[in-house]
Amino acid sequence: MSTAAAILDLARAWLWIGAAVAALFLSIGIGRIDPDARGAFVFRVLLVPGLLLIWPLVLWRWWRLEKGDRWLPRYRPPSAHASAAAAMSALIMAALVLSYGARQDWPDNIAPRRITEAGS
Amino acid sequence: MSVRYIPVQWNRFKWGYDAALLASVGVFLWAFLRVTPEDLGHERDVSGAIRNARAFGACAFVMLTGILCIGPLARLDTRFLPLLYNRRHFGVVTAAVALTHFSFVLDWYFAFSPAGKYEALLFANTSFTNGVAGFPFEAFGIFALLSLLILAATSHDFWMKFLTPPVWKGLHYLIYPAYAAVVAHVAWGALLDQENTTFAWVVHVGALLVVGLHLGAALSGRDAAKPRTAGWVDAGDPATIPEGRARIVTLASGDRVAVFRHEGALSAISNACAHQNGPLGEGRIIDCLVTCPWHGFQYDVRTGRSPAPFTEKVPTYALRLEGGRLLVSPDADPPGTPQRPVPVHRGRTT
Amino acid sequence: MSERPFFVGYLGLPRGLRFMTLALAVSLLIGGGLLATVIARAKDDPGPGTFRFDYGRQTVTGIVALTPTPILHVTKGSEHIEAGRTLMLSGQGKNGALLRARALEGRLANASGILLTRGDLDMMQLVCGEAGLGPADGDAPMAPEPEDLGRWELAGEICDGKCAAGAMRPGTGIAHKACASLCILNGLPPVFISTRPIEGETFLLIAGTPEDPMPPELYDWVAEYVALKGQIVRHGDLLVLDIDTATLERTP
Known part of the structure; x- marks a missing residue:
């Protein structure tokens, strides 16, 4: 099997597991862990793409909420903006500089040249 | 604020915001696609699918650049807070525009082949170790698109409450590597492809604006000193x-x-x-x-x-x-x- | 503490922010349109290559040869293809015509399809099955004898001949690299575009082996501007380039 086919099979498996998690979570889980979701059904359709994509995170949070979540971490916003901004800036600059270095001009200045005659 | 979840919460301001956003996207695409080969003195036009892919791709880049500017602008000047208020709708529309760009590319460059188009996307160019020119820049685009889709798919208020705001925001930090990947995708693809440097200027100015604003906001928003003792x-x-x-x-x-x-x-x-x-x-x-x-x-x-x-x-x-x-x-x-x-x-x- | 107006989305815009927000919305609208126009007007000329649908379906007879990419030395032409020309052959989409051509190598065949032209590059996209490429009645005349033109030093770009001929516009360049590689992998003619004509030809067909229509080392160089050395052989009015892969180098 080619690497490309293997990657696609993995992606398919990921989405199928996500579909199973989505079915379970939207029918049983969501009402257990979020009172605001009880009796609200139309919005659940909007959650399906997210469930397909990040189902491991969903399972982890579902488990934590079933166990009884600690309340304090909920009010501790991440403080990594400066590091994230610096990393993003460095990557952007690297991408642009490398691109500039790789730019080529059509080699119009190189004319075809016969090196050796036929048969030699 | 929620009592019971509904699919999308709108109010008068959000209607206006979304209308202005969609109108701007429409005008951008219309203006891009109305340029004819006669306007440019070309004998023939660019293939339709490529023209569309370029229009949606350029639009997605400009939109993403705009989104990345909103956060630091609102941090530096509170008068920009109205832009932040409905930023999630902006993000969802951007993901849709980027997905359309991807569809045009996939159904053109990677279609019409005996292999499936998704498979072709992954194996057609594997020059990963042969330098920047010719590198499969599509990989950066795939990463960025997946990131945008994750962000758009988790934009409902439910996700914030369910994941908790810190985890949700941590997940949404994906926007930073995603934007860097978009810049690499464009810089190693379209910019190396074109002789005309106008789009290169647009990309450089946009990316450097984002860099400048984020570094400025990071410097201005440094945390106040913490007290050394743990008492009152x-x-x-x-x-x-x-x-x-x-x-x-x-x-x-x-x-x-x-x-x-x-x-x-x-x-x-x-x-x-x-x-x-x-x-x-x-x-x-x-x-x-x-x-x-x-x-x-x-x-x-x-x-x-x-x-x-x-x-x-x-x-x-x-x-x-x-x-x-x-x-x-x-x-x-x-x-x-x-x-x-x-x-x-x-x-x-x- | 700032005395600036305080914005709460569901209460609507405070008076002090209305003008600025409206101005932002209008500049987004106008600025977006202007920016799109500037970007769209900056596109490069995609070249003159195109499918000649205006000619309609062309049917010709000729001798099939393999480099191993299939080519046809036309012996009996049509309205728009005169006898004596040599055509590269392709299937529909990103499909080569090698499987059909193998059985006909050196034989007289009828080829039918749509012509693609770009400068001195002539290609026929065959219709499906034997209607596209099938045996013709009669004995095959002698195919033009290949003429060795010697070893050359060249500069230009490796691409797939079908897209470059106008199946896609633009059908060359870095943004098109994956598509070009995919086309060549599927048996479409690999082509070298020279900076200047060689013996009157700018588009040279790249020679391969029966196993590999193009030497595998070349895929890394597709769509980049390269300098190289290679042997050139004339087949009819088509030049075939056998690239010495050890001599490949990137131009500045």
């Missing part, structure tokens, strides 16, 4: 806190507390809004309720509770006065715990 924290002279406003105090734990003055008395709640961890201390008291500057979530300053029928709660903190100074308890009380307000005038007399 000095919040200064209580009389200098204006009526209806707050002073933000940083505890030894790094947690931030918003100390509000309301009707001559002081109360302290967590600075992090229950919705998206917005900075409550930068908000104001409206109709006796602390109002978050980001999305307008409201709390009773004495209890940390949203008014009925809403159910959001934030932790509260005990306050006391000592020698004319206001002291904040280092320990948060559970969300929604009532605290006795401390009258300001006592601070002046003791």
Whole structure:
């Protein structure tokens, strides 16, 4: 099997597991862990793409909420903006500089040249 | 603020925001696609699918650049907060535009082949080790698109409450590597492809604007120094806190507390809004309720509770006065715990 | 504390922010349109190559040869293809015509399809099955004798001949690299575009082996501007380039 086919099979498996998690979570889980979701059904359709994509995170949070979540971490916003901004800036600059270095001009200045005659 | 979830929460401002956004996207695409080969003196036009892919790709780049500017602009100048208010809709529309770009590319460059187009996308160019020119820049695009789809798919308020705002925001930090990947995707693809350098200028100016604004906001928003001891924290002279406003105090734990003055008395709640961890201390008291500057979530300053029928709660903190100074308890009380307000005038007399 | 107006989304815009927000919306609208126009007007000329649907379906007879990419030395032409020309052959989409051509190597065949032209590059996209390429009645005349033109030093770009001929516009360049590689992998003619004509030809067909229509080392160089050395052989009015892969180098 080619690497490309293997990657696609993995992606398919990921989405199928996500579909199973989505079915379970939207029918049983969501009402257990979020009172605001009880009796609200139309919005659940909007959650399906997210469930397909990040189902491991969903399972982890579902488990934590079933166990009884600690309340304090909920009010501790991440403080990594400066590091994230610096990393993003460095990557952007690297991408642009490398691109500039790789730019080529059509080699119009190189004319075809016969090196050796036929048969030699 | 939620009682029961609905698919999309709209209000008059959001309608206007979305209308302006969609109209701008429409005008961008229309203006891009109306340029004819005759306008440019070309004998033949670019293939339709490539023209469309370029239009949607350029539009997605410009939109993403705009989105990345909103956060730091609002941080540097609060007059930009209206742009932040409905940024999630902006993000969802951007993901849709980027997905359309991807579809045109996939159904053109990677279709019409015996292999499936998704498989072809992965194996057609594998020159990963042969330098920048010719590198499969599509890989950067795939990463960025997946990131945008994850962000768009988790933009409903439910996700914030379910994942908790810190985890949700952590996940949404994906936007930073995603934007860097978009710049690499464009710079190693379209920019190396074109002889004309106009689009290169657009990309450089846009990317450097994002870099400059984010670094500027990071420098201006550095945290206040934390107290060294873990005891009650000095919040200064209580009389200098204006009526209806707050002073933000940083505890030894790094947690931030918003100390509000309301009707001559002081109360302290967590600075992090229950919705998206917005900075409550930068908000104001409206109709006796602390109002978050980001999305307008409201709390009773004495209890940390949203008014009925809403159910959001934030932790509260005990306050006391000592020698004319206001002291904040280092320990948060559970969300929604009532605290006795401390009258300001006592601070002046003791 | 700032005295700026305080914005709460569901309460609507405060008076002090209305003008600025409206101005932002209008500039987004106008600025977006202007920016799109500037970007769209900056596109490079995609070249003159195209499918000649205006000629209609062409049917010709000729001798099939393999380099191993299939080519046809036309012996009996049509309205728009005169006898004596040599055509590269391709299937529909990103499919080569090698499987059909193998059985006909050196034989007289009828080829039918749509012509693609770009400068001195002529290609026929065959219709499906034997209607596109099938045996013709009669003995095959002698195919033009390949003429060795010697070893050359060249500069230009490796691409797939079908897209470059106008099946896609643009059908060359870095943004098109994956598509070009996919086309060549599927048996479409690999082509070298020279900076200047060689013996009157700018588009040279790249020679391969029966196993590999193009030497595998070349895939890393597709769509980049390269300098190289190679042997050139004339087949009819088509030049076939046998690239010495050890001499490949990137031009500045």
